Amino acid sequence: xxxxxxxxxxxxxxxxxxxxxEADVGDDVYGxxxxxxxxxxxxxxxxxxxxxxFVPTGTMGNQIAARVHTERGQExxxxxxxxxxxxxxxxxxxxxxxxxxxxxxxDRGVITPGAVAxxxxxxxxxxxxxxxxxxxxxxxxxxxTAIAADRIDAACEAAHDRDVPVHLDGARLFNAGAALDVxxxxxxxxxxxVMCCLSKGLGAPVGSLLAGSExxxxxxxxxxxxxxxxxxxxxxxxxxxLVALSNRDRLPADHENARRLAAGLDELAGLAAREPExxxxxxxxxxxxxxxxxxxxxxxxxxxxxxxxxxxxCTHLDVDREDVETAIARIEGR
Ligand SMILES: *Cc1c(COP(=O)(O)O)cnc(C)c1O
Numbered sequence: 182x183x184x185x186x187x188x189x190x191x192x193x194x195x196x197x198x199x200x201x202x203e204a205d206v207g208d209d210v211y212g213x214x215x216x217x218x219x220x221x222x223x224x225x226x227x228x229x230x231x232x233x234x235f236v237p238t239g240t241m242g243n244q245i246a247a248r249v250h251t252e253r254g255q256e257x258x259x260x261x262x263x264x265x266x267x268x269x270x271x272x273x274x275x276x277x278x279x280x281x282x283x284x285x286x287x288d289r290g291v292i293t294p295g296a297v298a299x300x301x302x303x304x305x306x307x308x309x310x311x312x313x314x315x316x317x318x319x320x321x322x323x324x325x326t327a328i329a330a331d332r333i334d335a336a337c338e339a340a341h342d343r344d345v346p347v348h349l350d351g352a353r354l355f356n357a358g359a360a361l362d363v364x365x366x367x368x369x370x371x372x373x374x375v376m377c378c379l380s381k382g383l384g385a386p387v388g389s390l391l392a393g394s395e396x397x398x399x400x401x402x403x404x405x406x407x408x409x410x411x412x413x414x415x416x417x418x419x420x421x422x423l424v425a426l427s428n429r430d431r432l433p434a435d436h437e438n439a440r441r442l443a444a445g446l447d448e449l450a451g452l453a454a455r456e457p458e459x460x461x462x463x464x465x466x467x468x469x470x471x472x473x474x475x476x477x478x479x480x481x482x483x484x485x486x487x488x489x490x491x492x493x494x495c496t497h498l499d500v501d502r503e504d505v506e507t508a509i510a511r512i513e514g515r
Contacts (some may be wrong), residue, residue, distance in 0.1 A: 325461025
């Protein structure tokens with residue numbers, strides 16, 4: 182079976198398993214796990230922030246950020262198709278007591294300064310006030326679009342002009358950096374906090390990081406404990422995370438494979454795929470997505486439905502060029 186459902190399906194490499202087995206550990210709730218401390222420091226260095234916090238999942242990282250940046254009852258401006266709004270069980274309402282205001286980022290999911298201005302609400306006797314703007318890069322549901330630094334900066338400037346902080350959901354920020362050929366620290370410069378997943382294209386078994394200023398991370402550490410995310414000898418999972426960080430140089434290979442997959446599928450009858458920017462391929466299907474995916478599965482390829490007539494295929498560490506060619510042939514012969 183060629184599993185293209187997500188880049189989260191990768192299993193840890195021998196090097197990661199060895200790193201886990203040999204990790205120096207301690208009680209991370211006491212701040213005494215050297216592997217976690219090392220990973221947090223390395224990550225802060227890579228994204229150019231003062232500090233970082235290791236969290237079990239990207240979802241928890243996003244939710245902690247929302248909680249730290251806001252006050253109960255405020256509004257958060259989010260993109261209509263964003264992960265933090267669509268795929269986190271309504272967490273902004275449940276964990277941070279926020280009301281969301283969706284804005285449409287168009288087919289690439291870019292929040293413009295105009296959208297921030299139009300969505301902004303000033304607090305008064307009747308209105309809650311905007312407490313947060315959330316950005317996403319790459320934008321998953323819009324097809325893994327890599328949003329350029331100047332677009333991120335512009336949205337942040339519009340928010341900061343109104344004293345509103347910005348959180349960047351950078352679950353796949355390293356894919357964005359690779360696609361744009363720009364340092365992730367550049368992409369993370371203007372936002373007040375950034376979350377990145379190690380468990381996606383970088384191939385770690387578990388874990389994400391949430392980064393920002395010292396003060397932000399100190400508050401985030403408390404909220405992580407509140408949510409039950411204070412882990413003890415977490416170095417066992419942080420050590421493979423350190424190996425994962427060094428996997429970022431190979432992301433362009435996933436992007437190349439995604440382009441080949443899209444081009445191959447686009448040539449098949451009843452399918453259309455635009456050229457992907459990163460490792461996510463959205464395919465429009467004449468047949469209903471569910472029926473198409475059943476036929477793919479029977480032929481030995483897995484994907485996920487992303488709309489009634491849209492499916493998502495994702496390239497990752499555990500599929501190589503040959504697998505991509507095989508997947509195209511299997512889908513053609515389904
Ligand atoms: C996967 C993902 C998350 C959440 O990460 P988990 O580790 O699965 O909780 C957040 N944002 C985006 C854009 C994602 O793709």
